[in-house]
Amino acid sequence: MKKIIAVIILIIVLGGAAPYVNGLLMERTVRQAFDNANAIYTESNTDYSLEVVRYDRGFRTSEIEWKIDLGSLKAVYGVDEIVFVDRAKHGYTGVVSTTSLSENLWFQDFIDNRLQGDNPFNITTTYSFLGEIVSSFTNEPFSLTIDGDILEVKESNFEIIADNSLQKFTSTGSWQGMQAGDKVDFGAMTMSAEMEMLSTFLWDGNFQFTIDRLKIDEKQAYFNFADLNTSYTSKVDQVKNTISTESTVTMASLDTNNLVVNGAKATFGMNNMDAQAYENFMDFYTRTVSGALAEAAALEDDPQGAGKRMEEQMSRVGLQAVSALEQLLQAGLEFQVTDAEISLQEGDIQGDLTLRLLRDMTLMQFAPVVGQPDLALDILYLSSNVKLPAAFADKAPQLLMPLYQGMQTGLFVKDGDILSHQAETRNEKLYLNGNEVILKR
Numbered sequence: 001m002k003k004i005i006a007v008i009i010l011i012i013v014l015g016g017a018a019p020y021v022n023g024l025l026m027e028r029t030v031r032q033a034f035d036n037a038n039a040i041y042t043e044s045n046t047d048y049s050l051e052v053v054r055y056d057r058g059f060r061t062s063e064i065e066w067k068i069d070l071g072s073l074k075a076v077y078g079v080d081e082i083v084f085v086d087r088a089k090h091g092y093t094g095v096v097s098t099t100s101l102s103e104n105l106w107f108q109d110f111i112d113n114r115l116q117g118d119n120p121f122n123i124t125t126t127y128s129f130l131g132e133i134v135s136s137f138t139n140e141p142f143s144l145t146i147d148g149d150i151l152e153v154k155e156s157n158f159e160i161i162a163d164n165s166l167q168k169f170t171s172t173g174s175w176q177g178m179q180a181g182d183k184v185d186f187g188a189m190t191m192s193a194e195m196e197m198l199s200t201f202l203w204d205g206n207f208q209f210t211i212d213r214l215k216i217d218e219k220q221a222y223f224n225f226a227d228l229n230t231s232y233t234s235k236v237d238q239v240k241n242t243i244s245t246e247s248t249v250t251m252a253s254l255d256t257n258n259l260v261v262n263g264a265k266a267t268f269g270m271n272n273m274d275a276q277a278y279e280n281f282m283d284f285y286t287r288t289v290s291g292a293l294a295e296a297a298a299l300e301d302d303p304q305g306a307g308k309r310m311e312e313q314m315s316r317v318g319l320q321a322v323s324a325l326e327q328l329l330q331a332g333l334e335f336q337v338t339d340a341e342i343s344l345q346e347g348d349i350q351g352d353l354t355l356r357l358l359r360d361m362t363l364m365q366f367a368p369v370v371g372q373p374d375l376a377l378d379i380l381y382l383s384s385n386v387k388l389p390a391a392f393a394d395k396a397p398q399l400l401m402p403l404y405q406g407m408q409t410g411l412f413v414k415d416g417d418i419l420s421h422q423a424e425t426r427n428e429k430l431y432l433n434g435n436e437v438i439l440k441r
Contacts, residue, residue: 019060019090026088026095026127027057029164030064033133036166043200045286047071053083062088062095065103072290079106086125099123114144131164146180153178158191167197169205177212187212198236201282202243202275207232220257227252236275242332243278244271266340270333277327284324322363329361347389347417356381373404374439377428386421388412393419406438 034050041049048071056063064086074080083104088097101107101121111119120140127133136159143152158173171193177186189212195205208231215224229250236243246269254261334356342349358381369376393399393412399419400410412419413433423432430437 018092022092022095022127023057023059023062023088023090025131026062026090026097027055029127029131029133030055033164033166034066036164040166040197040200045283045290047290048073060090062086062090062097064088064097079104088127094126094128097125097127099125115142118142133162133164135160135162141176149180149183151178151180151184169193169195169197183216183218185213185215187214195234198238199279201279202236203234204236205234222255222257224255225251225253240272241275242272243275244273245269260345262343262345264342267336267338269336269338271336272332272334273328274330274333277330280327281324284320288320326362329357329363331357331359333357344389346391349386349388351386352384353386354381354383377425377430377439380425382423382425382430384421384423386412388419388421390414390417390419404437406440407432408435408437409433 031052034052038049041047049069050066051069052064052066054063054065065083066086067081067083069081070077070079082101085100085103086097087100088095101123102111102119111117120142122138123135125133125135136157138157139153139155141152141154143150145151154176156173156175158175159171161170162168171191173191175189177188179185190210191208193205193207195203195207197203208229210230211225211228213224213226214228216222217224227250229248231248233246234243235245246267248265248267250265251261252263254264334354336355337351337353340349340351340353358379361379366379369379388399393414398410399412400414402408402410409432411432412421414420421433423430425431430439
């Protein structure tokens with residue numbers, strides 16, 4: 001009996017201490033997540049950072065003030081930093097924190113003067129004792145006046161789930177859109193993603209994004225599309241040390257001042273990129289963007305020297321860009337367009353394209369191809385199939401004309417009410433529409 005009573009007392013004691021323990025675990029998780037995030041920012045050549053300004057942890061509650069230093073992005077947004085205040089409640093299985101942005105004058109001014117003091121935004125974060133972090137952002141519907149027009153912003157709900165190492169992310173979200181009279185109609189939007197960071201620039205996973213509709217009717221500008229769906233997949237082969245990406249886009253319709261599309265879809269792939277070369281290229285790209293933003297901020301204080309400094313920077317960037325790009329030009333690198341289809345008033349456009357490097361190259365090694373086009377057969381593999389409405393030949397008759405001495409047909413041949421194109425390299429020869437193209441002069 002005494003043992004049972006002792007166990008009950010122990011459970012009560014441990015249960016009563018659970019909020020305090022979870023508060024300790026939350027602080028450890030937060031500080032570790034901040035350290036991890038700052039390490040990622042540094043490695044990706046971005047100069048913004050996170051900082052815990054104040055951490056007041058109690059038995060059942062905590063209050064944390066933290067901020068994001070925007071670094072070179074200050075020149076873009078006109079704000080040096082964003083301050084957050086989290087008020088957390090320690091529970092028995094985890095911690096729930098509510099975030100406030102009211103310490104930022106620009107935010108509070110927006111709420112007070114544009115939304116009549118009613119804050120529709122809510123940010124909450126849940127920390128589990130297993131280390132998982134779940135952040136959600138929601139907003140209630142609100143409206144504001146812009147240049148005499150009333151903008152109606154509808155509700156949204158976004159959620160991000162991450163581990164405390166900030167390497168695995170799962171995201172979902174939806175926004176019901178916004179509307180400004182007859183001028184702007186942005187329909188419902190959804191997104192979802194599941195990504196894992198293998199290194200600073202290498203990610204495995206997928207991303208999906210949809211927009212129900214977008215209509216803009218402003219003076220001479222008219223733009224209207226419906227049912228946009230996009231997806232992106234990134235796959236790293238750690239055995240071959242390559243990365244491949246694939247993006248698919250579909251759209252039900254598109255209507256502009258000059259173009260009407262009754263449907264469109266296509267899949268774009270970039271395959272077998274050398275992973276290390278890709279990381280080097282992304283490292284160059286992020287350093288360039290970060291440097292450009294920092295330079296833009298500096299030029300505001302020295303407008304007279306802006307032209308010279310920008311010219312010097314572009315000269316340096318150009319040489320570095322060539323080096324970074326050439327690292328990607330390795331044998332097996334492949335670009336693909338598949339299942340492309342566009343429905344126009346004149347008819348349908350359909351096509352597929354595969355272009356693959358057969359050996360490692362530098363940009364200078366492409367130069368001789370201009371004078372000796374047959375050299376391309378040792379460098380590239382090509383396969384393409386395209387169909388166009390025959391009406392295109394009325395506006396561009398050169399589509400049916402040989403453009404090169406060794407061609408027996410034009411890029412396209414007419415087949416009833418369509419223009420057909422088929423090209424392929426095989427056995428070190430180029431075939432166009434069933435005929436060999438004589439490339440040697």
